[in-house]
Amino acid sequence: xxxxxxxxxxxxxxxxxxxxxxxxxxxxxxxxxxxxxxxxxxxxxxxxxxxxxxxxxxxxxxxxxxxxxxxxxxxxxxxxxxxxxxxxxxxxxxxxxxxxxxxxxxxxxxxxxxxxxxxxxxxxxxxxxxxxxxxxxxxxxxxxxxxxxxxxxxxxxxxxxxxxxxxxxxxxxxxxxxxxxxxxxxxxxxxxxxxxxxxxxxxxxxxxxxxxxxxxxxxxxxxxxxxxxxxxxxxxxxxxxxxxxxxxxxxxxxxxxxxxxxxxxxxxxxxxxxxxxxxxxxxxxxxxxxxxxxxxxxxxxxxxxxxxxxxxxxxxxxxxxxxxxxxxxxxxxxxxxxxxxxxx
Amino acid sequence: xxxxxxxxxxxxxxxxxxxxxxxxxxxxxxxxxxxxxxxxxxxxxxxxxxxxxxxxxxxxxxxxxxxxxxxxxxxxxxxxxxxxxxxxxxxxxxxxxxxxxxxxxxxxxxxxxxxxxxxxxxxxxxxxxxxxxxxxxxxxxxxxxxxxxxxxxxxxxxxxxxxxxxxxxxxxxxxxxxxxxxxxxxxxxxxxxxxxxxxxxxxxxxxxxxxxxxxxxxxxxxxxxxxxxxxxxxxxxxxxxxxxxxxxxxxxxxxxxxxxxxxxxxxxxxxxxxxxxxxxxxxxxxxxxxxxxxxxxxxxxxxxxxxxxxxxxxxxxxxxxxxxxxxxxxxxxxxxxxxxxxxx
Numbered sequence: 001x002x003x004x005x006x007x008x009x010x011x012x013x014x015x016x017x018x019x020x021x022x023x024x025x026x027x028x029x030x031x032x033x034x035x036x037x038x039x040x041x042x043x044x045x046x047x048x049x050x051x052x053x054x055x056x057x058x059x060x061x062x063x064x065x066x067x068x069x070x071x072x073x074x075x076x077x078x079x080x081x082x083x084x085x086x087x088x089x090x091x092x093x094x095x096x097x098x099x100x101x102x103x104x105x106x107x108x109x110x111x112x113x114x115x116x117x118x119x120x121x122x123x124x125x126x127x128x129x130x131x132x133x134x135x136x137x138x139x140x141x142x143x144x145x146x147x148x149x150x151x152x153x154x155x156x157x158x159x160x161x162x163x164x165x166x167x168x169x170x171x172x173x174x175x176x177x178x179x180x181x182x183x184x185x186x187x188x189x190x191x192x193x194x195x196x197x198x199x200x201x202x203x204x205x206x207x208x209x210x211x212x213x214x215x216x217x218x219x220x221x222x223x224x225x226x227x228x229x230x231x232x233x234x235x236x237x238x239x240x241x242x243x244x245x246x247x248x249x250x251x252x253x254x255x256x257x258x259x260x261x262x263x264x265x266x267x268x269x270x271x272x273x274x275x276x277x278x279x280x281x282x283x284x285x286x287x288x289x290x291x292x293x294x295x296x297x298x299x300x301x302x303x304x305x306x307x308x309x310x311x312x313x314x315x316x317x318x319x320x321x322x323x324x325x326x327x328x329x330x331x332x333x334x335x336x337x338x339x340x341x342x343x344x
Numbered sequence: 345x346x347x348x349x350x351x352x353x354x355x356x357x358x359x360x361x362x363x364x365x366x367x368x369x370x371x372x373x374x375x376x377x378x379x380x381x382x383x384x385x386x387x388x389x390x391x392x393x394x395x396x397x398x399x400x401x402x403x404x405x406x407x408x409x410x411x412x413x414x415x416x417x418x419x420x421x422x423x424x425x426x427x428x429x430x431x432x433x434x435x436x437x438x439x440x441x442x443x444x445x446x447x448x449x450x451x452x453x454x455x456x457x458x459x460x461x462x463x464x465x466x467x468x469x470x471x472x473x474x475x476x477x478x479x480x481x482x483x484x485x486x487x488x489x490x491x492x493x494x495x496x497x498x499x500x501x502x503x504x505x506x507x508x509x510x511x512x513x514x515x516x517x518x519x520x521x522x523x524x525x526x527x528x529x530x531x532x533x534x535x536x537x538x539x540x541x542x543x544x545x546x547x548x549x550x551x552x553x554x555x556x557x558x559x560x561x562x563x564x565x566x567x568x569x570x571x572x573x574x575x576x577x578x579x580x581x582x583x584x585x586x587x588x589x590x591x592x593x594x595x596x597x598x599x600x601x602x603x604x605x606x607x608x609x610x611x612x613x614x615x616x617x618x619x620x621x622x623x624x625x626x627x628x629x630x631x632x633x634x635x636x637x638x639x640x641x642x643x644x645x646x647x648x649x650x651x652x653x654x655x656x657x658x659x660x661x662x663x664x665x666x667x668x669x670x671x672x673x674x675x676x677x678x679x680x681x682x683x684x685x686x687x688x
Binding site: 022112138142146147149150151152153154155156212213215285286287288289290291292293294296297300301303304305307308309317318319323324326327328329330331332333334 | 366456482486490491493494495497498499500556557559629630632633634635636638640641644647648649651652653661662663668671672673674675676677678
């Protein structure tokens with residue numbers, strides 16, 4: 001039995017706080033630090049921010065370097081932005097302080113193609129210290145990339161892969177509803193698409209990760225974002241959507257191989273979605289189809305993944321450096337930890 | 345780019361031959377040996393046995409040791425019996441000759457609990473030489489163990505797991521139909537269940553592998569086998585089944601944790617199954633359900649898995665020794681091979 005793994009939580013927003021609640025309740029872990037850029041959180045006990053009763057004895061600070069230096073954290077749980085260009089600097093500081101990094105940053109899930117320089121820098125810093133840095137989550141990370149990659153192992157030949165995820169935004173955070181365009185006019189939607197602030201980040205990373213698993217060289221990878229308009233009046237919490245206003249977004253990434261669109265990832269995030277689900281379809285020999293009624297819950301399952309992967313990141317045998325969800329044994333046999341997994 | 349991986353095929357029955365066809369068609373591999381206990385196969389070219397056109401230049405032999413010695417095989421593909429007690433001896437010989445072993449032996453998929461001595465011996469021999477031995481397949485190996493283990497990572501809390509696999513035997517080999525009892529009388533069925541010759545091997549191993557992934561200590565694990573009777577006349581190839589005769593088997597493994605049946609794996613293999621499918625249901629927070637219409641084809645997907653995992657077994661970073669489907673990164677990022685994966 002290892003002594004409790006010491007975690008530092010960098011970013012305690014909605015998902016970060018949910019991770020804190022899970023980690024705080026698990027004796028395998030000990031929370032030793034918490035950092036958030038929000039000045040309203042600084043100086044308060046982490047329990048208060050995370051909605052837990054009783055103090056955790058961990059004060060949230062805005063000073064990452066001091067927290068790294070003073071906490072002795074073995075793993076940093078990073079849950080802040082989606083864009084690697086903005087997040088790389090703090091991630092590098094965590095690695096240089098000798099911590100592993102487990103992050104929900106979407107672009108970190110498979111950064112090699114779009115951010116090769118940052119990927120190499122993160123990889124180099126992590127390797128130099130025998131540490132790992134991993135971007136994880138349900139999407140990207142599990143549903144549209146790891147799972148189809150694994151299911152494709154059951155195919156002698158893969159002709160095409162199509163993954164579809166339909167999320168009912170009515171059941172999700174207002175912040176997410178807003179980010180997917182709910183309540184906007186068509187003109188506002190177009191403007192936000194143009195400015196790059198609307199929609200889900202990570203669909204392209206999923207496509208790149210999946211294509212790499214399949215050994216496919218894509219000659220084109222294009223992303224389309226179209227508004228889904230409300231067919232009727234919709235109420236979702238404080239939101240009131242009139243018919244013809246935007247109720248959500250349909251986002252499609254298509255990968256072309258040898259001139260043919262063989263890879264398609266479709267994400268529909270909309271208020272009042274009639275049949276939320278995840279669906280994976282692999283055309284091939286044999287064909288493989290998987291349907292997840294209701295879909296795998298984005299926030300809750302992402303928080304669960306982060307918690308479960310903390311010991312894996314620190315102890316599982318395998319490569320160090322910048323890794324993806326495909327590079328580690330995610331559920332290694334119990335007992336192997338102690339045999340072989342010296343914390344790296 | 346590694347030079348082609350040299351494979352030796354031990355057992356070229358239905359699945360073994362299908363693997364040969366896949367491996368022979370893939371330039372990443374070079375078949376250097378073939379062994380089968382069937383004297384009718386000895387002395388013939390492997391292509392003939394596997395139903396391929398043109399000779400492969402590999403003569404099937406019954407002499408495993410000579411084949412190991414002369415072939416220089418790096419990986420042995422083992423596809424013979426389901427029972428580890430019978431298969432362990434040849435597997436050990438392969439390991440001692442310095443080869444990795446990739447096997448469809450069902451009891452090898454998770455042998456630690458039921459065959460601890462053999463498991464330890466295989467592990468020791470493999471580790472001593474830096475080799476790996478892995479039992480793989482669709483079931484056990486993927487559908488009822490690895491996949492639910494991975495999906496459970498999306499759950500903050502797992503209350504119960506139920507996996508159901510319904511296979512339409514009408515679409516499968518006569519040998520398999522017969523092994524599942526199709527065509528027997530009720531009395532014959534009971535006699536074969538008692539003698540241990542009827543039914544699927546590996547359901548218990550799947551349950552053990554899954555329970556280990558969940559961190560569940562089971563206080564009981566019981567297996568039940570009940571006949572499924574033909575409701576009407578059924579024709580399947582040469583088989584004629586009268587109403588009331590056995591059309592297949594329903595096999596259920598139930599794992600009890602803290603006095604409650606929290607783990608249930610159900611396998612129905614029957615002629616004219618009305619809705620073949622695989623279904624994984626995880627009760628928990630959040631719940632996760634997956635439904636595979638048609639189910640993942642047993643033989644075809646097992647052959648595919650074996651082929652895909654050959655390079656993984658030989659080159660992927662991670663532990664050596666006796667490993668399970670949970671211990672290796674099954675779809676490691678391309679490019680990492682060359683960086684880190686020296687053939688072990």
